[in-house]
Amino acid sequence: MATSACQGLLLMALVAAVLSTASGTLQYDFYSYSCPRAEEAVRNATVKIISEDRTMGAALVRLFFHDCFVKGCDASILLDESNSNPQPEKLAIPLRGYDAVNTIKAAVEAVCVRNVSCADILAYAARDSAMVTGGFTFAMPGGRRDGLGSDLSDIPANIPSPSMQVQDLTKSFGAKGLSTLDLVALSGAHSLGQTHCSFVTPRLYPTPRLYPTVDPTLNATYAGKLRSFCPQNSGGGKVLNNNNVTDPNVLSNQYYRNLGTGEVLFTSDQTLTSDAGTAKMVLDNAASPVMWMAKFAGAMVKMGGIQVLTGTQGEVRKVCGATNSGS
Numbered sequence: 001m002a003t004s005a006c007q008g009l010l011l012m013a014l015v016a017a018v019l020s021t022a023s024g025t026l027q028y029d030f031y032s033y034s035c036p037r038a039e040e041a042v043r044n045a046t047v048k049i050i051s052e053d054r055t056m057g058a059a060l061v062r063l064f065f066h067d068c069f070v071k072g073c074d075a076s077i078l079l080d081e082s083n084s085n086p087q088p089e090k091l092a093i094p095l096r097g098y099d100a101v102n103t104i105k106a107a108v109e110a111v112c113v114r115n116v117s118c119a120d121i122l123a124y125a126a127r128d129s130a131m132v133t134g135g136f137t138f139a140m141p142g143g144r145r146d147g148l149g150s151d152l153s154d155i156p157a158n159i160p161s162p163s164m165q166v167q168d169l170t171k172s173f174g175a176k177g178l179s180t181l182d183l184v185a186l187s188g189a190h191s192l193g194q195t196h197c198s199f200v201t202p203r204l205y206p207t208p209r210l211y212p213t214v215d216p217t218l219n220a221t222y223a224g225k226l227r228s229f230c231p232q233n234s235g236g237g238k239v240l241n242n243n244n245v246t247d248p249n250v251l252s253n254q255y256y257r258n259l260g261t262g263e264v265l266f267t268s269d270q271t272l273t274s275d276a277g278t279a280k281m282v283l284d285n286a287a288s289p290v291m292w293m294a295k296f297a298g299a300m301v302k303m304g305g306i307q308v309l310t311g312t313q314g315e316v317r318k319v320c321g322a323t324n325s326g327s
């Protein structure tokens with residue numbers, strides 16, 4: 001990564017963050033007194049995890065999104081099944097990266113005991129995953145506290161579906177205080193990671209009434225490759241890559257070029273070119289990697305401020321998979 005470019009990006013991200021009010025009472029360098037090496041410990045552990053398994057960056061970025069969109073960024077996505085949380089969020093959607101979060105938490109506990117929340121650890125780890133996979137970094141405020149509950153029935157109303165059109169995506173993000181610009185900027189995370197065939201097959205195989213034709217917005221050559229990778233009636237459990245066009249382990253604005261050639265996986269991706277306003281943002285992001293990085297950074301900070309618990313609300317968990325009452 002080019003150092004001078006990164007310094008410039010850091011500044012722009014800060015400006016974007018200061019302009020956003022969504023981060024509420026969170027603070028930059030929140031742990032400078034109570035755990036000065038907290039962010040360094042998260043960064044070291046995250047870098048190591050991704051160096052051992054390059055797909056983990058995507059997993060950590062997505063976990064942060066899912067945490068923040070359901071009950072705010074309170075680490076509710078991390079809670080395991082227990083008496084007080086018999087049906088936690090994590091049972092609703094198979095996400096990756098829980099072991100990685102536990103490893104990072106253990107590294108932080110090794111430098112200071114019980115002072116750094118799992119919600120902050122996830123926010124820092126997502127920021128550092130962007131650094132490792134995308135080559136740019138930005139300041140992420142801290143001070144989130146960990147929530148006490150987690151309920152899978154909160155998922156459907158809060159997590160947008162891959163079959164959504166741009167109007168509904170805008171509503172979903174708007175309900176969290178995020179703008180259409182944020183929606184388009186954050187969707188660039190789909191330059192990274194993995195998907196199951198089941199989310200893609202509706203676009204590949206006509207089904208009477210619902211999808212009478214193959215999705216005409218899908219690139220025909222790409223559709224052919226996807227059909228051979230994801231055969232009809234094969235169960236949909238096979239795993240394929242987002243952005244197979246370049247590298248699914250690199251966070252970049254390649255996603256916006258893939259939108260231009262119809263080589264993205266979900267309806268919720270391709271729909272961003274169907275509206276004049278979002279189509280313009282897609283072209284801007286495709287044309288300028290640096291401007292996209294600044295928007296992505298600003299939007300990650302804004303997302304990290306959704307409905308946070310602060311001060312004496314909630315708690316700081318000992319382990320990320322359970323509340324301190326052990327239940």
Ligand code: HEM
Binds near residue numbers: 095169190195
């Ligand atoms: C705009 C609405 C969004 C929809 C409908 C959506 C939907 C999806 C779906 C269906 C998958 C594949 C899941 C699977 O097969 O297991 C996925 C993967 C992923 N999403 Fe999104 N997503 C959205 C926004 C976001 C945002 C805002 C981020 C982060 C900033 C994000 C980051 C990711 C990443 C990194 C992956 C790959 C995960 C992995 O490799 O395990 N997505 N998304």
Ligand SMILES: *[C@@H]1O[C@H](CO)[C@@H](O)[C@H](O)[C@H]1NC(C)=O
Binds near residue numbers: 037040041044111
């Ligand atoms: C992070 O890694 C650097 C370089 O290896 C090391 O000097 C530093 O002590 C580590 N910090 C923590 C908190 O583990």
Ligand SMILES: *[C@@H]1O[C@H](CO)[C@@H](O)[C@H](O)[C@H]1NC(C)=O
Binds near residue numbers: 034035113115
């Ligand atoms: C944890 O935070 C408290 C309050 O700020 C502080 O007194 C304590 O020294 C911190 N513990 C560690 C291990 O840094």
Ligand SMILES: *[C@@H]1O[C@H](CO)[C@@H](O)[C@H](O)[C@H]1NC(C)=O
Binds near residue numbers: 225226229240244
């Ligand atoms: C993705 O790329 C790899 C290697 O280039 C290839 O083997 C695989 O079939 C591709 N998958 C899809 C779905 O295009």
Ligand SMILES: *[C@@H]1O[C@H](CO)[C@@H](O)[C@H](O)[C@H]1NC(C)=O
Binds near residue numbers: 219220262263
């Ligand atoms: C489909 O993808 C190929 C390979 O990237 C590209 O050359 C072609 O222009 C795309 N077709 C359309 C209609 O965009």
